[in-house]
Amino acid sequence: MTTTQAGPVADAPQASPPAQARRRGLGGRLLDQLERFGLVVLLIAVALFFTFLPATSAVFPTSANLRNVAANESILVVVALAALVPLVAERFDLSVGATVGLAAIVTGKLLTSGAAPTLVAILAGVLVGALVGLVNGIVIAHYNASSLVITLGMATLLQGVGSYLTGDTTLLGMPQSLLDFGNLQWLGIPRPVWLFVLLALAIAFVLGMTVFGRRLLAIGSNEAAARLVGMPVSRTVLLAFVVSGALAGVAGILVLARTGGASAGVGAGYTLPAVAAIFLGSTTIRPGRFTVAGTLVGVFFVAISVNGLTLAGAQDWVDPVFNGGAVVLAVAAAAILAKRRLGSAR
Incomplete structure (x- = not known):
């Protein structure tokens, strides 16, 4: 007759996680929330x-200053939303700023020449933006071209077209109804703020609640897998660039409404701040993902910082340095977070 002795591990009740592991777990959760x-x-x-x-x-802290900041950033928010849509699918649109300028110029010329009523001229500006996005989308989606190269080339081309259309002059004399929209308030809130809030909600809904948005997320996460399951990758990317161009066209109308004029290169300064806001936003709320909420936080983090520094007496070079530094830090932070997640997954 043989006896079998169970080892101490088999006989002992299963031990609870050690205190060190519990502390590590708590610290990890805190780090996740901080992230x-x-x-x-x-x-x-x-x-x-x-x-x-x-x-x-x-x-x-005055309401006048905060309203001014919000109204001024309305253009940048719309440009950032434009760049965000294709970026969800890992495609860059570096032509958004130049598209803003061209839409403003086309609309401005129609308005100042009396060739079209205000509403028709506004729709023409949005359509011009959508057409630019369509061209970008066809080349990038159907010919598998680099989005960085194509949209950077498109930006240069559009700046040349804008210079030709304006003759290197500034278009002035916009209708008062358009200027009122850009500079007056509804219920104590600047009218452009209402517009960018509506657009932000619409894009958030599209990205989070529609088939198109889920396809964009799937393409951005794993394009090869998206193709394998039969997703229309090319068509989805093409539509993303059309939406991006149309939103950039809306931003061009806002430029006219806010400033009352348009000139060659008027939108060029929006591309880098928009990209900076998107990448900054990818480090917060849902780290590692490009989201509308994160983009808004990114826009207003830079805006509030620059506004405060300007009021404190900082010189003009602070704005570009802050925006450029924000891009570098945001991309670095995104890379660090991705590396950390990869390590924890292993």
Whole structure:
């Protein structure tokens, strides 16, 4: 008769995780929350800093200043939303700024020449933007061309077209109804803010709740797998660029409404800040993903910071340095977060 002795591991009850592992788990959760909302917390901290800083406390927290910041950033928000849509599918659109300029110029010429009523001229500007997106989309989606190269070339081409159309002059004399939209308020809130909020909600809905949005996310996550399951990748990418161009056209109309004029190269300065906002936004709320909420946080983090620094007496070079630095830091942070997730997955 033989006896079998069970080992101590088999006989002993299953042990609970050690205290060190529990502490590591708690620390990991805290780190995850910091990762998700760190930029939001930093935005609040920056706003509080300039609220109480003696050099800016008299002006920065006033409703007039905050309304001005929101209204001024309305154009950039729409441009960032335009660049965001194809970027969800891992395609860059570096022509959004130049498309803004061309849409503004086309609409401005129609309005100042009296060739079309205001509404028709506005629709023409949006259509021009959509057509630019269509051309980008055809070349990039159907011929598998580099989105960086194609849209950068398109941006250069559009700036030349804008210079030709304006004769290197500034188009002035926009109708008062358009200027009123850009500079007056509804219920104490600048009218352009209402527009960008509606557009942000619409894009968030499209990306999160529609088949088109889910396809974009799938393509951005794993394009090869998306093709294998039969997704219309080319058609989806093409439509993303059309939406991007149309939104850039809307931003061009806002430029006219806010400034009352258009000239060659008027939109060129929006591309880098828009990309900076998107990449900054990819480090917050849903880290590693390009989202509307994150993009808005990115836009206003840079805007509030630059506004506060300007009120504190910073020189003109602060704005481009801050935007360029934001791009570098955001891309680096996104890479670090991706590496951290890959390590934890293993």
